[in-house]
Structure formats: C-alpha cells, structure tokens
Amino acid sequence: MPALHPATRKRRAGRKGKAAGPRGSYGAGWPCWALLGAVGPLCRAGVPRGLAILRPDLSLLWLSKPGADRPPSDETTCCLPVPDLGLLLVAQASGGLALWKFRSGGRRLVLRGSPLQPPAGLEGPLQRLALWPAPPHCVPRCVAAYGSAALTLDLREWALVDVRRDLHKTTISDLAYCEDAEVMVTASRDTTVKVWEADWQIRMVFVGHTGPVTAMTVLPNTTLVVSASQDGTLRTWDLQAAAQVGEVSLCYWCQDALSARVNRLLAPAGPGWPVLSLCATGVGLWCLRELHSPLAQLPAPVLHLQVAPPLPAPEYPSLPARLVCACADGSVYLVSAVTGRLVSALLLEPEDLAASVAYCLPREALWLLTRAGHLVLANAARCPMRVLYRSRPPPPPAPQPCCLHLYSHLTDPRAAFASWEAVRERGGEPRHSAASWAWKNKNRYLLVVGYSDGSLSVLEGPTSKAVFHTEAHSPGPVTAIASTCSSIVTSGGDLTVKMWRVFPYAEESLSLLRTFSCCHPGAWLCALGRRVTVGFEAPESATYGLVQFGLGSERRCDHRPQDDPLDHITGLCCCPTLKLYACSSLDCTVRIWTADNRLLRLLQLGGAPQALAFCNNSGDLVLALGSHLCLVSHKLYLPTSYLVKKLCMKEPDVVDDPPLPLTSKEPLTSVQLQRLATLHGVASLRSARGSARPSWRLPPALWGQELCVPGASGAALCAEPIPIPLPRFHCC
Numbered sequence: 001m002p003a004l005h006p007a008t009r010k011r012r013a014g015r016k017g018k019a020a021g022p023r024g025s026y027g028a029g030w031p032c033w034a035l036l037g038a039v040g041p042l043c044r045a046g047v048p049r050g051l052a053i054l055r056p057d058l059s060l061l062w063l064s065k066p067g068a069d070r071p072p073s074d075e076t077t078c079c080l081p082v083p084d085l086g087l088l089l090v091a092q093a094s095g096g097l098a099l100w101k102f103r104s105g106g107r108r109l110v111l112r113g114s115p116l117q118p119p120a121g122l123e124g125p126l127q128r129l130a131l132w133p134a135p136p137h138c139v140p141r142c143v144a145a146y147g148s149a150a151l152t153l154d155l156r157e158w159a160l161v162d163v164r165r166d167l168h169k170t171t172i173s174d175l176a177y178c179e180d181a182e183v184m185v186t187a188s189r190d191t192t193v194k195v196w197e198a199d200w201q202i203r204m205v206f207v208g209h210t211g212p213v214t215a216m217t218v219l220p221n222t223t224l225v226v227s228a229s230q231d232g233t234l235r236t237w238d239l240q241a242a243a244q245v246g247e248v249s250l251c252y253w254c255q256d257a258l259s260a261r262v263n264r265l266l267a268p269a270g271p272g273w274p275v276l277s278l279c280a281t282g283v284g285l286w287c288l289r290e291l292h293s294p295l296a297q298l299p300a301p302v303l304h305l306q307v308a309p310p311l312p313a314p315e316y317p318s319l320p321a322r323l324v325c326a327c328a329d330g331s332v333y334l335v336s337a338v339t340g341r342l343v344s345a346l347l348l349e350p351e352d353l354a355a356s357v358a359y360c361l362p363r364e365a366l367w368l369l370t371r372a373g374h375l376v377l378a379n380a381a382r383c384p385m386r387v388l389y390r391s392r393p394p395p396p397p398a399p400q401p402c403c404l405h406l407y408s409h410l411t412d413p414r415a416a417f418a419s420w421e422a423v424r425e426r427g428g429e430p431r432h433s434a435a436s437w438a439w440k441n442k443n444r445y446l447l448v449v450g451y452s453d454g455s456l457s458v459l460e461g462p463t464s465k466a467v468f469h470t471e472a473h474s475p476g477p478v479t480a481i482a483s484t485c486s487s488i489v490t491s492g493g494d495l496t497v498k499m500w501r502v503f504p505y506a507e508e509s510l511s512l513l514r515t516f517s518c519c520h521p522g523a524w525l526c527a528l529g530r531r532v533t534v535g536f537e538a539p540e541s542a543t544y545g546l547v548q549f550g551l552g553s554e555r556r557c558d559h560r561p562q563d564d565p566l567d568h569i570t571g572l573c574c575c576p577t578l579k580l581y582a583c584s585s586l587d588c589t590v591r592i593w594t595a596d597n598r599l600l601r602l603l604q605l606g607g608a609p610q611a612l613a614f615c616n617n618s619g620d621l622v623l624a625l626g627s628h629l630c631l632v633s634h635k636l637y638l639p640t641s642y643l644v645k646k647l648c649m650k651e652p653d654v655v656d657d658p659p660l661p662l663t664s665k666e667p668l669t670s671v672q673l674q675r676l677a678t679l680h681g682v683a684s685l686r687s688a689r690g691s692a693r694p695s696w697r698l699p700p701a702l703w704g705q706e707l708c709v710p711g712a713s714g715a716a717l718c719a720e721p722i723p724i725p726l727p728r729f730h731c732c
Contacts, residue, residue, distance in 0.1 A: 080129035145172040187216035228262035292630035296340035300329035302624035305611035314413035320657035326354035356404035381428030383660035399451040405481035409504040444504035450478025482525035491522030524572040557597035571612040
C-alpha cells in the first residue's frame with residue numbers, strides 16, 4: 001500500500017512581482033489544458049476573475065468575459081470537469097451551479113442552460129463537487145456538498161434529482177467517490193469522515209480527528225482515503241479494513257497550526273505523482289511510497305516463518321539467508337531472503353499441517369512437527385525435499401510432542417560453510433566417514449522437543465533419537481522454546497519461564513539456570529543476551545502483552561499498558577546486532593522494541609500479519625500477509641541513531657542461492673507436480689519487479705531549488721514513539 005511523505009513549495013509573494021513556481025516546463029505529463037476557478041490571485045493585478053483555459057506551458061488560451069459568458073456578479077468558487085462528456089461544472093459564490101460545454105476542440109467554453117439554484121431551506125455554502133458514476137449506458141451524476149446536505153444532479157437533463165439533508169452535524173467540507181469500493185465519502189467540520197452506499201445508507205464512520213476536517217481525497221485505484229484536519233494531522237483511512245492506517249503531523253519545519261490548515265487535497269494526477277495539499281502559506285507535495293515491498297508469493301497462507309541461519313548471521317564465510325515458510329496447505333518452502341526465489345519445497349498434505357518447524361542449513365536437514373504429533377525429517381538438499389524419517393507419537397495417555405526448536409552452536413563458520421557445500425554437492429547423502437567427520441566438527445546442532453507433560457528432550461540430529469530427557473514444566477505442557485548463543489528458554493502451562501544453560505558437547509546438555517513466575521502462560525519467547533521477552537495472552541480477558549525479564553542483577557523492564565498489542569500476537573523475533581525486538585499482531589500492527597522494552601516504532605499495516613522475522617543483521621523485516629511475503633527495509637523505520645550504527649557495521653557477503661533443480665518426478669503425484677509448477681511461476685516477486693523501490697515517486701520535473709527538503713534530524717529523532725503507517729508519510 002502507498003505511503004505519503006511531505007515536501008513543501010512555498011509561494012514567495014512579492015519576489016520580482018511573481019509567484020514562485022517550478023523551474024522549466026511541466027512537460028507532456030501535464031494535461032493539455034487546465035481550469036482555474038479564480039485567475040486573479042495567480043496573475044498580475046488588473047486581470048478579472050473568471051474561468052480560464054491554459055495551454056500546457058500555462059499560457060492563457062481562453063478567458064471568460066463578464067456579461068457575455070457569465071453574469072458579472074457570479075464569482076466562481078470551484079469547478080469539476082467531466083472529460084467523458086466534455087462538460088464543466090462550476091459552483092458560484094451565490095450558491096448556484098452552472099454547466100459549461102467545451103467547444104472548438106476544448107479551446108473555449110459555452111454556457112449550457114441556466115444555473116441551478118439550491119432548494120429553499122438549505123443553509124451553508126456550496127463547498128465541493130464530485131462525480132458519482134452511474135451504471136453502464138447511463139449518464140453519470142454529480143453530487144454537490146451544500147452545507148450539511150448533498151444534492152444529486154442529472155447531467156443529461158441538467159436537473160436536481162435528489163436532496164439528502166443532515167448527513168453531518170455541521171458543514172460538509174469535502175466529498176469524493178471511491179470507485180474501488182463503490183461508495184461516496186464525505187468529510188465534515190464535525191471531525192468525522194463518513195462512507196455512504198449508493199442509496200445514501202451509511203456504511204461506516206471514521207472517528208479520529210480532534211478538529212474540523214477541512215479537506216479529503218481518495219487515492220486512485222485504491223480504497224484509501226486521505227483527510228486533513230485543523231487538529232494538525234493528515235490521516236489515511238482504509239475503506240476495506242475499516243480502520244485508520246496512517247497519521248502524520250502537518251506542522252513541519254516549525255510552521256504554526258494556522259499556516260498548516262489545509263483547505264484542499266488533490267489526488268495524484270497519475271502514477272508517480274504526489275498528493276497536493278493547498279493551504280494559506282503554500283503547497284505541500286506528499287510522495288507516495290510503499291512501507292513494504294513484495295518479496296514472494298506462495299500457494300497458501302503462511303503460518304510459520306523463520307530465518308536460517310539464525311541471527312546474528314556469520315560474516316565470513318557467509319551462508320545464504322533463507323526463509324522457512326510453513327503454509328496452510330501442509331507444505332514447507334525454502335525461499336531466498338535476498339531474491340525471493342524458491343530454493344526447495346517439502347510437499348506434504350493438509351493433514352500434515354505444521355505445529356513447529358526447524359531447519360539446519362549447514363546440514364540441509366529440515367524437521368517438521370505436525371499438529372498430529374508426527375516428527376518428520378526431510379532432506380532439504382533436493383527439490384522437492386525427500387522425507388527421510390517419520391516418527392509417529394505414542395498413543396495416549398503417553399506424552400505427546402507439542403513444540404520443536406533447533407539450538408545452533410556455531411563456533412566455526414568456515415566449517416559450517418564447508419559442511420553446507422559438501423552436503424549440497426552430494427545432494428544430502430551422508431558419506432562413509434560422516435560420524436568421524438562430525439566428531440571433529442566443533443559446531444553442534446541440538447534438536448529440542450517439548451512435550452504435553454512439560455518435559456524436554458534433546459534429540460540426535462541424524463537419527464532423531466532422544467539422547468537427553470528432563471522435567472521442565474510439569475504438569476502443564478511446554479508452550480514455547482527459544483534460544484541464544486549459550487542458553488535455551490522455555491515456557492509452559494505451569495505459568496513459569498525457565499532459562500537453561502546449554503552444554504552442547506555433553507550428554508546431559510541442559511542445566512536449569514533461572515526460573516521466572518508469570519501470571520499468564522507464555523505463548524511467545526525471544527531471548528537476547530541476558531534478557532528474555534515473553535509474549536502473554538489471555539483471550540478470555542482480552543489481555544495481550546510483552547514482559548521482559550533479566551538475569552542476575554538485570555531488572556525486569558516494563559512499558560506502558562497502552563503500548564501493548566490489542567489482539568492476538570502472531571510473531572516475536574529479535575535482531576541481536578541492533579538489539580531490537582519486533583512483534584506482530586492481528587490488530588494489523590508491527591511494534592519495534594528496544595533492548596530495554598521501550599516502544600521504538602509502531603508500523604500500521606493494511607492487513608493482519610500472520611508471522612514475521614528479521615532476515616538479516618541490518619534489521620530488514622519479512623512479513624507474512626496471507627500467501628505473500630513482504631519486505632520492510634530498515635531504512636523506512638529505523639531512527640537516525642540506528643542508521644548511523646548500521647553504517648559502522650560490516651556488510652556480509654551475499655551468497656548466490658539459485659533454486660535447486662527438480663531431481664525426480666517419480667515420487668510426486670499429479671497434484672504435487674501442479675503445485676510445484678505453479679509455485680515456480682509465482683514465487684519470486686522481488687526479482688520480477690526489480691529492486692524494492694517505491695512505485696510512487698515525485699516526478700523529476702518537480703525537483704528544484706525551491707522544493708524544501710527537511711534534514712535527517714526531523715521527526716525520526718523524537719524521544720517518543722512515532723507511528724509509521726502503511727501508508728506512511730516521508731520527505732521527498
């Protein structure tokens with residue numbers, strides 16, 4: 001979804017007697033003619049007010065004459081062109097509506113019929129005009145905002161056909177039609193934005209502004225509405241999500257509230273054009289940019305998402321960064337975190353829906369714990385993956401496996417890279433001296449399984465046999481497992497969170513280090529250094545929150561209750577290099593937290609993310625929105641201090657990670673072959689669309705010395721958290 005970013009071009013009145021404007025010609029991107037309701041303020045003194053048609057170079061082509069083309073006392077307040085019919089609707093200061101017809105190839109205007117007057121009893125000025133498209137083979141209608149009422153006009157008969165009174169408590173300041181939602185949107189000085197059906201039945205009301213709404217527009221080809229208010233904010237509303245998805249302050253560069261009052265918002269003239277905000281002191285140009293860019297599209301919604309190898313990723317030699325995506329169709333896909341291309345896929349059936357997934361990149365081994373309790377080991381060095389082992393759970397009342405986690409003790413990056421290259425060349429087949437070679441390798445990978453009786457087991461990788469077992473959260477189940485470089489953290493139904501010291505080279509590999517008592521079961525865990533962040537959920541009381549515990553002398557860190565998510569938490573991850581946490585929620589937000597549990601950023605999305613993960617040491621985020629993987633660049637949400645810290649870090653080498661060739665088609669069914677072929681056709685969106693650059697940008701023709709661009713020390717350096725929407729506002 002697009003985002004808006006401000007830059008301002010001020011009119012410097014009195015400089016050489018002319019108003020400031022863009023340098024050079026506007027080029028072919030502008031329309032061949034322009035219409036102005038009041039020409040006087042834009043030209044030198046002595047030119048009468050009226051209607052004007054301008055050439056592409058803004059020179060005067062035609063000007064209405066008082067008396068001949070219009071009544072001398074009727075001043076034009078606003079106008080609305082109807083290009084398909086060659087008409088122009090003009091609102092007059094006296095309250096009347098005039099209809100003009102283009103003649104001579106659009107070179108002049110001729111008044112058509114007599115001006116229409118509003119019905120008796122209506123109070124207030126005639127503020128705005130909007131077209132309301134009619135069904136096919138019908139003439140479109142025009143809607144005029146007159147006070148708190150809306151007048152509907154038939155353009156063919158040029159007659160008033162409908163009057164809707166008291167749509168708002170006070171004056172309607174603006175209205176616009178949203179074609180994608182097929183609704184009329186009105187804004188009013190009563191601080192509300194209302195959405196109406198075709199029969200003027202109310203669909204929804206947006207309440208958020210604390211001051212009169214003075215202007216509004218609909219972004220083309222979207223369901224997004226942008227409104228400006230005297231409360232000093234510019235807000236974005238999503239008609240599809242029925243929620244506010246963006247907010248930004250209008251008072252930039254020390255402007256006062258009066259100078260920031262917007263009296264008109266103009267939608268982009270086309271792709272790449274900005275939104276224009278007109279106020280008393282100048283014109284604001286708001287560029288639309290994407291908060292997230294498409295990375296890949298999978299055949300089914302993504303339920304689980306994790307990055308491999310775990311962060312912090314080794315710098316040299318670098319392993320390829322991959323995303324492990326467990327989908328709702330029972331399959332698991334490996335996707336390149338850099339290009340978005342499919343690397344390999346484990347094609348299972350919907351009954352094998354994943355409860356947990358673990359992936360060891362250096363050994364190209366993938367473990368899947370299904371919701372039925374089956375533990376599946378697959379060879380990820382082939383495409384599609386081949387199932388090597390499937391362990392079925394014992395029948396009840398025996399403990400059932402319920403969660404899975406891979407602990408990586410990676411001390412020798414060179415050995416890990418050599419192991420990955422060797423396994424990839426052999427297609428995952430172990431060699432004869434694999435046991436002795438693994439003994440010499442200093443890297444260890446421990447598979448930890450949590451059970452329904454609260455116990456933990458450490459499994460041997462190649463055989464998936466338990467080599468260590470211990471009690472942890474009896475009598476409740478283990479609900480979540482996470483790890484750091486030297487410890488494992490678990491939570492359970494006994495309302496405790498436990499931290500375990502890991503001894504990767506010993507048979508008894510886990511030793512209890514610390515226990516924390518909680519009020520609610522921990523559904524999500526994330527460990528960073530000596531701190532553990534726990535995501536709690538109590539749906540019966542609508543309680544969702546994050547609490548951070550510290551080891552030793554480290555104190556517990558809390559934040560304000562209003563900073564917590566408002567709905568079910570769908571993901572929790574951390575970036576150890578930047579010491580940041582991130583959590584996603586069904587309230588359509590992503591929250592970025594500091595190491596001391598302070599809310600740093602609030603990213604407001606247009607949809608609910610099902611999962612998220614940091615995909616590199618730079619802080620780039622990957623979101624799962626349905627079946628789409630979307631990338632959020634760190635440059636779009638990190639404050640300047642973190643960007644400076646990132647500049648001081650060494651960038652790891654990018655390893656080429658092409659898709660694996662199809663090894664064998666014999667074990668695949670026709671349905672699986674079709675899924676695999678479809679996936680190869682739609683997987684990577686990032687490589688198909690090029691780099692993740694905004695699809696809406698300020699046209700180069702509008703760049704110049706008179707375009708005010710704020711410095712990097714703007715709102716991003718504020719001490720308080722700043723909501724960054726999806727649409728979000730950004731400086732050109």
